[in-house]
Amino acid sequence: MAFNLESHPPGPSPLGFLTANPLANAIGDAYKSFSDRRAKLGLSNPGTMEALAKEVQRDVSLTNYMHSGIRADLTKAVSLSPYFQVSHQFAMGEHQNPYAFAGLFGTNKVFLQGNMDNNGMLSTRFNYRWNPALVTKTQFQIGTQDMASIEHEYTGSDFTSSIKMLNPSYLEGGLTGIFILSHLQSITRKLSLGIETVWQRAALNQPPEAPLSYHARYKTDDWIATAQLHPSQGALNATYWRKISDKVQAGADMTLQVAPGPGGLMGAGLQKEGITSVGVKYDFRMSAFRAQVDSKGKLACYLEKRIAPTVMMTFCADVDHFTKSAKVGLGVSLESSGEELQDQQEALGAQASPNIPF
Numbered sequence: 001m002a003f004n005l006e007s008h009p010p011g012p013s014p015l016g017f018l019t020a021n022p023l024a025n026a027i028g029d030a031y032k033s034f035s036d037r038r039a040k041l042g043l044s045n046p047g048t049m050e051a052l053a054k055e056v057q058r059d060v061s062l063t064n065y066m067h068s069g070i071r072a073d074l075t076k077a078v079s080l081s082p083y084f085q086v087s088h089q090f091a092m093g094e095h096q097n098p099y100a101f102a103g104l105f106g107t108n109k110v111f112l113q114g115n116m117d118n119n120g121m122l123s124t125r126f127n128y129r130w131n132p133a134l135v136t137k138t139q140f141q142i143g144t145q146d147m148a149s150i151e152h153e154y155t156g157s158d159f160t161s162s163i164k165m166l167n168p169s170y171l172e173g174g175l176t177g178i179f180i181l182s183h184l185q186s187i188t189r190k191l192s193l194g195i196e197t198v199w200q201r202a203a204l205n206q207p208p209e210a211p212l213s214y215h216a217r218y219k220t221d222d223w224i225a226t227a228q229l230h231p232s233q234g235a236l237n238a239t240y241w242r243k244i245s246d247k248v249q250a251g252a253d254m255t256l257q258v259a260p261g262p263g264g265l266m267g268a269g270l271q272k273e274g275i276t277s278v279g280v281k282y283d284f285r286m287s288a289f290r291a292q293v294d295s296k297g298k299l300a301c302y303l304e305k306r307i308a309p310t311v312m313m314t315f316c317a318d319v320d321h322f323t324k325s326a327k328v329g330l331g332v333s334l335e336s337s338g339e340e341l342q343d344q345q346e347a348l349g350a351q352a353s354p355n356i357p358f
Helices: 022-040 054-060 339-351
Strands: 069-080 083-092 099-106 110-117 122-129 134-142 147-155 159-169 176-186 191-201 212-219 223-230 235-243 248-260 270-283 287-294 298-308 311-320 325-337
Touching (some): 054 235, 054 248, 054 270
Parallel strands (some): 069 325
Antiparallel strands (some): 083 099, 110 122, 147 159, 159 176, 223 235, 248 270, 270 287, 287 298
């Protein structure tokens, strides 16, 4: 008895007609041509939707820096790679918890942060980088107000897309929560356009809402302008940032909202509300100074100065001329690390700081 041991080529796939047909070939060729033309433009990634106006709202504006009363932060770095640190915060003032403990752990793929205050409020953040382009971000809060947030962010060569879920639930027999889908695309080397939709439903007895918003960002070598339009809310936000010199930068932030009055469009007509703030930031060798004034008569300033390699002092104050009120804040930040960390930093060299997926 003889056996034929010659190998035979595999037969055609039963689903091969899905890709081996004139329509699929035409779509593939069109997509390849479009991708080649887009690659020749040399477009860069425009960043994320949340950081659209970060130069003004995070770097120059004082919104995220102001506090009243006294605050002290004690931070100790335990390890550099993987990065691990713990901190204690003591505060005495308005809208501040007397004590909070926080821990942070980070590697090239994982970011984990936990915070608990004296009232038992626990908030955690966990991020995981699946690959250089895809990052999953989660945030949970347990205490007086529970909250859960899950976000998937994809970073392409010239775009950023994300889907975010806030308090998603199906326990009531239907889908509730807030779902945010956004896409920011570089159109030219200077112009980026984006769109964002928010689907939200607080309870099953309420109809869902799905408003759209439109975003734009124009960037040059020394100035950046952004605009965000929310038609359903009648709101428009615009920012302008300019680099005056290597150590000085300035920014303006304007928000305008138009809404129907108490009697509707046929009654009191439209109500217009808006606020504009202008700020400036000065960077010195061992300190930084920020000042800001808005259209409602509030003047604020913030000064941070490093008086030693491990000691940072901060002072902030704001005066509201319309309400005739003033607030003052003073803070100190102490950082400590053992000699073993210095040895570890010298041994690791340029790899001492991992690329943490914040």
